[in-house]
Amino acid sequence: xxxxxxDQGASPAEEARGRPLVEVALESIWHSxxxxxxxxxxxxxxxxxxxxxxxxxxxxxxxxxxxxxxxSRGGRxxxxxxxxxxxxxxxxxxxxxxxxxxxxxxxxxxxLVWTEEAHPVRDDPSGTRALIIRxxxxxxxxxxxxxxxxxxxxxxxxxxxxxxxxxHLSETVLPAWKGRSGFELLRERYGVPVFxxxxxxxxxxAERWWGGGRGLDHFTFIKLxxxxxxxxxxxxxxxxxxxxxxxxxxxxSIDPRGEPCVCGNRGCLVTFVGGDALVxxxxxxxxxxxxxxxxxxxxxxxxxxxxxxxRDPVAMQLVREAAQHLGVAIAGLLNxxxxxAVILGGSMARLKEDLLVPLRxxxxxxxxxxxxxxxxxxxxxxxxxxxxxxxxxxxxxxALANPALFPGMRGIAAGEGR
Amino acid sequence: xxxxxxDQGASPAEEARGRPLVEVALESIWHSxxxxxxxxxxxxxxxxxxxxxxxxxxxxxxxxxxxxxxxSRGGRxxxxxxxxxxxxxxxxxxxxxxxxxxxxxxxxxxxLVWTEEAHPVRDDPSGTRALIIRxxxxxxxxxxxxxxxxxxxxxxxxxxxxxxxxxHLSETVLPAWKGRSGFELLRERYGVPVFxxxxxxxxxxAERWWGGGRGLDHFTFIKLxxxxxxxxxxxxxxxxxxxxxxxxxxxxSIDPRGEPCVCGNRGCLVTFVGGDALVxxxxxxxxxxxxxxxxxxxxxxxxxxxxxxxRDPVAMQLVREAAQHLGVAIAGLLNxxxxxAVILGGSMARLKEDLLVPLRxxxxxxxxxxxxxxxxxxxxxxxxxxxxxxxxxxxxxxALANPALFPGMRGIAAGEGR
DNA sequence: TGCACTTTGTTCGCCTACCGAACAAAGTAG
DNA sequence: CTACTTTGTTCGGTAGGCGAACAAAGTGCA
Numbered sequence: 001x002x003x004x005x006x007d008q009g010a011s012p013a014e015e016a017r018g019r020p021l022v023e024v025a026l027e028s029i030w031h032s033x034x035x036x037x038x039x040x041x042x043x044x045x046x047x048x049x050x051x052x053x054x055x056x057x058x059x060x061x062x063x064x065x066x067x068x069x070x071x072s073r074g075g076r077x078x079x080x081x082x083x084x085x086x087x088x089x090x091x092x093x094x095x096x097x098x099x100x101x102x103x104x105x106x107x108x109x110x111x112l113v114w115t116e117e118a119h120p121v122r123d124d125p126s127g128t129r130a131l132i133i134r135x136x137x138x139x140x141x142x143x144x145x146x147x148x149x150x151x152x153x154x155x156x157x158x159x160x161x162x163x164x165x166x167x168h169l170s171e172t173v174l175p176a177w178k179g180r181s182g183f184e185l186l187r188e189r190y191g192v193p194v195f196x197x198x199x200x201x202x203x204x205x206a207e208r209w210w211g212g213g214r215g216l217d218h219f220t221f222i223k224l225x226x227x228x229x230x231x232x233x234x235x236x237x238x239x240x241x242x243x244x245x246x247x248x249x250x251x252x253s254i255d256p257r258g259e260p261c262v263c264g265n266r267g268c269l270v271t272f273v274g275g276d277a278l279v280x281x282x283x284x285x286x287x288x289x290x291x292x293x294x295x296x297x298x299x300x301x302x303x304x305x306x307x308x309x310x311r312d313p314v315a316m317q318l319v320r321e322a323a324q325h326l327g328v329a330i331a332g333l334l335n336x337x338x339x340x341a342v343i344l345g346g347s348m349a350r351l352k353e354d355l356l357v358p359l360r361x362x363x364x365x366x367x368x369x370x371x372x373x374x375x376x377x378x379x380x381x382x383x384x385x386x387x388x389x390x391x392x393x394x395x396x397x398x399a400l401a402n403p404a405l406f407p408g409m410r411g412i413a414a415g416e417g418r
Numbered sequence: 419x420x421x422x423x424x425d426q427g428a429s430p431a432e433e434a435r436g437r438p439l440v441e442v443a444l445e446s447i448w449h450s451x452x453x454x455x456x457x458x459x460x461x462x463x464x465x466x467x468x469x470x471x472x473x474x475x476x477x478x479x480x481x482x483x484x485x486x487x488x489x490s491r492g493g494r495x496x497x498x499x500x501x502x503x504x505x506x507x508x509x510x511x512x513x514x515x516x517x518x519x520x521x522x523x524x525x526x527x528x529x530l531v532w533t534e535e536a537h538p539v540r541d542d543p544s545g546t547r548a549l550i551i552r553x554x555x556x557x558x559x560x561x562x563x564x565x566x567x568x569x570x571x572x573x574x575x576x577x578x579x580x581x582x583x584x585x586h587l588s589e590t591v592l593p594a595w596k597g598r599s600g601f602e603l604l605r606e607r608y609g610v611p612v613f614x615x616x617x618x619x620x621x622x623x624a625e626r627w628w629g630g631g632r633g634l635d636h637f638t639f640i641k642l643x644x645x646x647x648x649x650x651x652x653x654x655x656x657x658x659x660x661x662x663x664x665x666x667x668x669x670x671s672i673d674p675r676g677e678p679c680v681c682g683n684r685g686c687l688v689t690f691v692g693g694d695a696l697v698x699x700x701x702x703x704x705x706x707x708x709x710x711x712x713x714x715x716x717x718x719x720x721x722x723x724x725x726x727x728x729r730d731p732v733a734m735q736l737v738r739e740a741a742q743h744l745g746v747a748i749a750g751l752l753n754x755x756x757x758x759a760v761i762l763g764g765s766m767a768r769l770k771e772d773l774l775v776p777l778r779x780x781x782x783x784x785x786x787x788x789x790x791x792x793x794x795x796x797x798x799x800x801x802x803x804x805x806x807x808x809x810x811x812x813x814x815x816x817a818l819a820n821p822a823l824f825p826g827m828r829g830i831a832a833g834e835g836r
Numbered sequence: 837t838g839c840a841c842t843t844t845g846t847t848c849g850c851c852t853a854c855c856g857a858a859c860a861a862a863g864t865a866g
Numbered sequence: 867c868t869a870c871t872t873t874g875t876t877c878g879g880t881a882g883g884c885g886a887a888c889a890a891a892g893t894g895c896a
Contacts, residue, residue, distance in 0.1 A: 018436040021882085038844055047884050052845060075843025076891040218660040230754065234652055241756025242636040242793075252750040253784060255674055265749070265784040331683070332670040332750065336648065338659025366671060366683040375660070439853085456873055465855050470874060493872020494862040842893075848886095855880080864871070 021046070025054040027400045029064055029083045030107070036070055036078030055081055061409070063087050085110070088151035088399075088408065089143055091136055091190070092392030094199065095157050097122055097226045102135045103388040104143050107151075107396060109210050113139040114385055121158075125177045129185065136186070151399060151408050152192045154391035155183060156199040158227065162244050166196040193405060195394050199223060200247055201238045202390030203380070204231025207343050209393050211382045216340040220333060221380070222249065222326075223387075224346035225301070226275035232337070250274065254328045272325035275301045275347065278318060285314050301347040308351055319351055320358045327362025334367050334375050345380035345387075352379050439464070443472040445818045447482055447501045448525070454488055454496030473499055479827065481505050503528070506569035506817075506826065507561055509554055509608075510810030512617065513575050515540055515644045520553045521806035522561050525569075525814060527628050531557040532803055539576075543595045547603065554604070569817060569826050570610045572809030573601060574617040576645065580662050584614040611823060613812050617641060618665050619656045620808030621798070622649025625761050627811050629800045634758040638751060639798070640667065640744075641805075642764035643719070644693040650755070668692065672746040690743035693719040693765065696736060703732050719765040726769055737769055738776045745780025752785050752793050763798035763805075770797050 018024075021044070028043055029035055035043070041051035058064040058081070067082035085108040094101040101116035115135055121128045136153075140146040159173040171179045187194045197205075204221035207213035213221070213233060221231040228250030232239040240246055250270040251263045258267020271277050282299045286292050292314035293307040307315035330342055348355050360377055367375075380386055403409045436442075439462070446461055447453055453461070459469035476482040476499070485500035503526040512519040519534035533553055539546045554571075558564040577591040589597045605612045615623075622639035625631035631639070631651060639649040646668030650657040658664055668688040669681045676685020689695050700717045704710050710732035711725040725733035748760055766773050778795055785793075798804055821827045 015436065015442060018433065024433060036844075048845065049847080049885080050883055052847095053883085055845095072892050073843065074841085074893055076845080078844060216660070232755075234657060239652060242634070242758035243756055246754065246756040248753040248756075251753045251785070253746060254671075256672065256746060263785075328671060328674060333754065335666040335669050336664065336751065336754070337650075338661060338664040338666075340660035367669070367681075454873075466874065467856080467876080468854055470876095471854090473874095490863050491872065492864055492870085494874075496873060837896100839896085840894090842891100844891080845889090847888085849884105850886105851882105851884080853880105853882095855878105857877090857879105859876080860874090862871100862873080865869085866867100 021050075022054055022057055023401075023403055025051075026058055026061075026063060026403065029058065029081055030400055032083075034067060034070075034080040034082040036080055038078060040081065063409070083107070086149075088149045089140075089146050090151050090392040090395045091140065091153045092388040092390070092395075093132055093136070093153065093155040094388040094391060095121055095128065095132065095155060096199065096387070097158050100128065100131050100135060101384070101388045102132070102139050103385055103392060104139045104146060105389065105392040105396075107399075109206075109389060109393060109396065111385055111389060113142045114388065115139055116384065122174060123176050125174075125180075125182070129182050133185070133189065136190075147190075150190055150192050151406055152395040153186050153190065153194045154202070154394040155186075155194065155196045156202040156387045156391040157181070157196060158199050158225075158229075160244050161196050161198050161201075163197070163240065192408060193395075195398065197238070197391075197394055198229065198231070198244075198247070199387050199390075200229030200231040201240070202231070202394055203345050203387050204233050204343075204390070205238060205393050205397070206382055206386050206390030207345075207380060208233050208236065209397070210389065211380055211386070212341060212343045212378050218337075219339045219341040219343065220337065221343045221345060222330075224273065224326075224344060224348050228270055228274060230333075232339075249329060249333070252329055252332070254325060254332075269325065269329045273322040278304055278322065281321075282314070282318055285318065289314050305347055305350060308354060316354065319348065319354055322348070323355050323358040324362045327359045328366060330359070330377065331363045331366035334363065339375065341376040341378060343378050343380050345382070349379040349383075355379065439468070440472055440475055441819075441821055443469075444476055444479075444481060444821065447476065447499055448818055450501075452485060452488075452498040452500040454498055456496060458499065481827070501525070504567075506567050507558075507564050508569050508810040508813045509558065509571045510806040510808070510813075511550055511554070511571065511573040512806035512809060513539055513546065513550065513573060514617065514805070515576050518546065518549050518553060519802070519806045520550070520557050521803055521810060522557045522564060523807065523810040523814075525817075527624075527807060527811055527814065529803055529807060531560045532806065533557055534802065540592060541594050543592075543598075543600065547600050551603070551607065554608075565608075568608055568610050569824055570813040571604055571608065571612045572620070572812040573604075573612065573614045574620040574805045574809040575599070575614060576617050576643075576647075578663050579614050579616050581615070581658065585612075610826060611813075613816065615656070615809075615812055616647065616649070616662075616665070617805050617808075618647030618649040619658070620649070620812055621763050621805050622651050622761075622808070623656060623811050623815070624800055624804050624808030625763075625798060626651050626654065627815070628807065629798055629804070630759060630761045630796050636755075636757050637759040637761065638755065638757045639761045639763060640748075642691065642744075642762060642766050646688055646692060648751075650757075667747060667751070670747055670750070672743060672750075687743065687747045691740040696722055696740065699739075700732070700736055703736065707732050723765055723768060726772060734772065737766065737772055740766070741773050741776040742780050745777045746784065748777070748795065749781045749784035752781065757793065759794040759796060761796050761798050763800070767797040767801075773797065 037051045037055050038048055041048045063084055064081050065084055067080050069077040070080045085106045088107055090105050092103045099118045103114045104112045119131050159170040162168055167181050167183050168179050169177050169181045183194050200223045203223050207221050213219045217236045219233050223229045230247040230249040232247055251268045253265050253267045254269055255267030259271045260266050261268035261271050278301055279299050282294055282304055286294050293312040294314055304315050308319045399406050455469045455473050456466055459466045481502055482499050483502055485498050487495040488498045503524045506525055508523050510521045517536045521532045522530045537549050577588040580586055585599050585601050586597050587595050587599045601612050618641045621641050625639050631637045635654045637651050641647045648665040648667040650665055669686045671683050671685045672687055673685035677689045678684050679686035679689050696719055697717050700712055700722055704712050711730040712732055722733050726737045817824050
């Protein structure tokens with residue numbers, strides 16, 4: 001046996017130096033929303049004199065401004081430094097399997113404008129690209145000064161994303177696109193950086209910043225739709241695996257004797273709770289129960305959700321069974337990963353307890369340690385905007401962590417280059 | 419919906435400043451084994467003058483020494499700085515369910531002395547503690563100057579470890595221990611820091627540093643024994659989950675209609691390939707096939723492994739079936755986590771291809787993307803010493819990352835306090 | 837109201853870690 | 867032997883951060 005050293009990850013040079021203090025200060029002020037120089041000094045563990053200098057530097061960038069005095073704590077009243085949430089806007093794009101949604105947000109993740117349109121994304125690359133630009137122009141046009149203030153564009157796609165070559169799309173999942181996303185067009189049209197990631201990952205990111213994942217360093221977001229994907233947050237960050245293929249929870253087998261799946265396996269989770277499987281089962285059940293609300297119109301995951309909200313027995317049975325199957329997979333996930341929470345988003349999130357009760361029941365019966373069984377399972381409360389918001393959040397997180405990536409933010413760490 | 423900021427992880431103060439340059443230099447020299455000042459400067463991206471100063475400081479600690487000249491590259495020959503692997507020794511303890519093993523290693527992970535003894539650890543806390551001390555005294559006695567050079571002690575336990583209170587043991591897994599490990603004794607007896615972690619985690623760590631996981635930032639180590647545990651390496655580090663319960667792969671259900679398990683679930687992986695399950699199945703098979711090698715003596719996971727190595731048909735059938743069941747669980751793991759490799763250790767690792775061939779076959783049939791199916795599945799080549807080596811490696815990794823934890827290394831970053 | 841005490845924010849000199857230029861030492865290549 | 871490299875050291879310079887001191891602006895109690 002030959003003993004060698006483990007290869008090193010990041011270059012030691014990067015590891016050694018901390019980030020520039022201004023950047024940390026900026027991020028810190030963003031987190032605090034408003035903070036005095038003295039508090040900033042305490043938070044960053046630097047002297048007050050240094051905090052003062054940092055403040056001066058940040059005031060120059062326009063990202064921070066002085067906003068009134070804070071309450072006295074027994075001495076002189078502090079001058080509050082306030083992060084300027086409106087200094088820039090971000091465009092978030094959610095490109096699903098059969099729809100496109102776009103949102104304009106500010107730097108606090110507030111959705112200023114949002115719009116959505118159904119489209120056969122999977123089969124129509126050029127039409128989809130045109131649609132994205134049309135919707136983007138529309139929403140940006142509705143925000144005053146958006147063009148000037150646009151910081152960057154984030155795009156969520158329902159396909160694995162190689163984050164070394166993010167403009168390339170998986171040819172297995174979206175064959176008609178032939179691997180070419182064409183998102184360079186956006187960069188050229190708007191003149192800002194463009195970032196792309198998988199939709200389940202970005203859903204998870206949105207939960208981490210604005211939803212049920214706040215304060216949790218380890219949790220899992222599960223997106224229920226035509227396909228089923230998981231976004232894994234580890235140590236507060238998106239985990240992508242060795243080849244950016246992590247999170248394919250839909251193709252975990254929960255029954256070795258189950259129906260064959262397109263992937264070659266048997267009894268995959270999608271064959272029980274995927275969009276197509278649900279519709280197929282619904283059609284069978286409706287044939288037996290013609291009185292169901294579902295008999296009235298074309299059956300889709302959306303119509304099943306609505307029927308269940310109206311307490312249609314057939315729809316509710318479908319949901320209950322789906323929850324139980326989901327429970328088996330989630331129990332396995334809890335045993336293996338021990339996340340702090342599991343957050344469900346997508347087509348069934350609006351059902352809340354109708355989905356969660358049978359799900360939790362299955363999970364408790366199927367997990368080892370009580371602490372794991374006690375893991376919180378919730379539905380997302382970010383609604384249909386969640387994914388687009390996540391795309392926007394990707395840009396925001398990068399801007400705060402590494403302002404140098406954004407020429408539009410010049411003034412802070414301008415000399416960084418690359 | 420109320421928008422708030424995500425909580426911050428590490429304090430911004432820690433985040434801002436990089437590690438002290440001396441520490442980075444020390445780690446860098448360890449990785450290089452020997453390196454000139456000029457090369458060190460290039461590697462750390464500092465000036466040669468700074469590298470010279472760092473070298474001077476490290477020479478004082480005794481952890482680095484000048485060792486001869488290197489080859490010229492067209493100019494003056496460099497003086498090589500050599501990391502002193504023998505400057506300290508580390509004690510690694512592997513406390514399994516039914517045995518104790520201890521190893522003394524140097525700072526390069528070389529096992530200098532090793533010994534092992536069977537013991538009913540689970541049921542005999544005080545006897546186990548005495549045994550550990552006896553074995554530790556014995557192995558340390560066989561290494562000249564060990565007492566003086568001892569840097570720290572690492573302990574691997576077959577139980578989840580809360581890494582805020584590492585001396586506490588799980589009362590569910592080891593009820594007889596009543597939560598108290600008593601490892602403080604070791605700290606007092608030898609006067610060095612003691613660190614504890616779960617055995618599968620430390621097996622994974624050993625693979626990351628010295629085994630099949632070198633250079634892989636994302637992989638999974640699976641320990642097959644009485645229980646089945648997984649050690650997950652994410653971003654080059656051990657992943658422990660939200661409550662240190664991650665890696666319980668043994669209680670993932672691979673068949674919802676399978677036999678009930680002690681954990682309350684049905685068809686858990688352990689009910690197919692756990693030590694007890696294997697022995698039970700072997701007994702059934704032996705009754706039908708009295709000619710098997712297994713009929714000759716008491717059946718245990720170890721004897722099954724040996725019979726299979728001797729190509730006993732009954733044992734090989736057991737192994738094949740176990741591999742297939744393991745394959746189902748591993749396929750799920752690959753879909754979900756997309757690790758760069760899966761490394762198998764423990765009671766069946768010696769079987770190599772006899773285990774891997776049927777396993778890989780199952781996995782390929784059961785994973786979605788070809789890139790995931792191509793994920794390497796290997797057996798560990800660290801042998802029975804792997805876990806104790808991992809315990810030792812835990813101490814080594816901490817010493818290199820944070821020398822301030824080790825009073826015995828004083829001279830470097832001595833003022834750190836804590 | 838006055839006085840003692842706090843807290844904030846700024847100024848200014850100082851200290852330390854690191855840099856760059858210069859140089860001697862020790863090699864290679866023709 | 868000469869021209870050119872590379873290594874390692876020396877030494878003065880610089881910039882980023884610190885601490886002490888101080889003015890400004892508050893609180894609380896007699």
